[in-house]
Amino acid sequence: MRVMVGGTFDPLHAGHKKLLVHSFQAAGSGGDVTIGITTDAFAGSKTHPVRPYAERMHEIEEFIRESGVAAEWHIEPLSDRFGSALEADFDVLVVSEETYPVAVEINERRRNLGRKEVDIHEIRCVLAEDGRRISSTRIHRGEIDRYGRVIR
Amino acid sequence: MRVMVGGTFDPLHAGHKKLLVHSFQAAGSGGDVTIGITTDAFAGSKTHPVRPYAERMHEIEEFIRESGVAAEWHIEPLSDRFGSALEADFDVLVVSEETYPVAVEINERRRNLGRKEVDIHEIRCVLAEDGRRISSTRIHRGEIDRYGRVIR
Numbered sequence: 035m036r037v038m039v040g041g042t043f044d045p046l047h048a049g050h051k052k053l054l055v056h057s058f059q060a061a062g063s064g065g066d067v068t069i070g071i072t073t074d075a076f077a078g079s080k081t082h083p084v085r086p087y088a089e090r091m092h093e094i095e096e097f098i099r100e101s102g103v104a105a106e107w108h109i110e111p112l113s114d115r116f117g118s119a120l121e122a123d124f125d126v127l128v129v130s131e132e133t134y135p136v137a138v139e140i141n142e143r144r145r146n147l148g149r150k151e152v153d154i155h156e157i158r159c160v161l162a163e164d165g166r167r168i169s170s171t172r173i174h175r176g177e178i179d180r181y182g183r184v185i186r
Numbered sequence: 187m188r189v190m191v192g193g194t195f196d197p198l199h200a201g202h203k204k205l206l207v208h209s210f211q212a213a214g215s216g217g218d219v220t221i222g223i224t225t226d227a228f229a230g231s232k233t234h235p236v237r238p239y240a241e242r243m244h245e246i247e248e249f250i251r252e253s254g255v256a257a258e259w260h261i262e263p264l265s266d267r268f269g270s271a272l273e274a275d276f277d278v279l280v281v282s283e284e285t286y287p288v289a290v291e292i293n294e295r296r297r298n299l300g301r302k303e304v305d306i307h308e309i310r311c312v313l314a315e316d317g318r319r320i321s322s323t324r325i326h327r328g329e330i331d332r333y334g335r336v337i338r
Contacts, residue, residue, distance in 0.1 A: 060212075141310075150310075151310045152310065153208075153307065153308060153309050153310050154306075154307075154308040155305065155306075155307045155308075156305060156306040156307075156308065157305050158302075158304065158305050
């Protein structure tokens with residue numbers, strides 16, 4: 035299967051890792067995964083500071099290499115919320131609950147462009163020690179670390 | 187992975203088969219798949235006549251055996267839109283676009299019950315020869331057959 039997944043991935047936390055691992059599982063050993071990473075300009079609209087693209091990309095590359103996953107993969111910059119997902123020939127879009135609406139929008143636009151719609155895998159967030167979601171915002175606020183441990 | 191999927195499956199068409207095959211792929215060889223089939227009483231609310239539960243179940247069993255899939259599986263009757271999905275310990279709910287709202291409702295109720303929410307895999311409908319969706323309603327209307335061929 036050809037799978038796409040995207041995000042800002044800063045810092046790469048347990049929820050992001052779950053998304054990435056699922057993407058490779060869904061692709062299978064003969065498949066491929068395209069990982070979109072928001073550009074610094076696009077990620078600049080976040081409410082918290084974001085580390086440079088190269089650093090975020092490096093962290094993802096390292097995680098993928100350590101995971102021993104089998105599918106082909108490549109990284110592309112996302113300068114808007116769609117990236118190449120409107121045009122690319124692929125099968126599955128992997129999203130979180132928060133980004134599910136973007137997946138619906140991508141399918142609507144693909145339909146209008148006469149392109150095949152894609153399956154959507156909506157992966158649950160990983161919960162932190164306190165039972166609430168792990169998110170970059172919470173990590174940046176200093177509430178939890180990237181593993182979901184509460185910072186006291 | 188522990189996967190759940192449900193439906194009326196009458197007749198078992200290309201879209202249903204895609205849902206079932208995906209469910210087994212998502213489960214993997216060590217996983218298990220629970221297939222919920224609507225009871226005759228519950229399916230009776232459909233706008234078209236539905237074949238008896240035993241016949242629909244038999245068709246699914248035959249398809250699974252022919253598919254050579256690897257996961258454990260079992261079938262359960264669905265007498266409402268949730269079946270055991272509110273209580274069961276599982277990982278992934280496989281739905282179509284049409285049943286996605288039920289999956290969201292299941293997760294909301296699971297959250298309120300203090301249970302783990304599950305990932306949702308929303309699988310695209312299969313298109314018929316005429317580029318529109320294959321659905322039981324269209325088959326019952328005599329517009330297309332279960333393989334999506336247009337009946338002229």
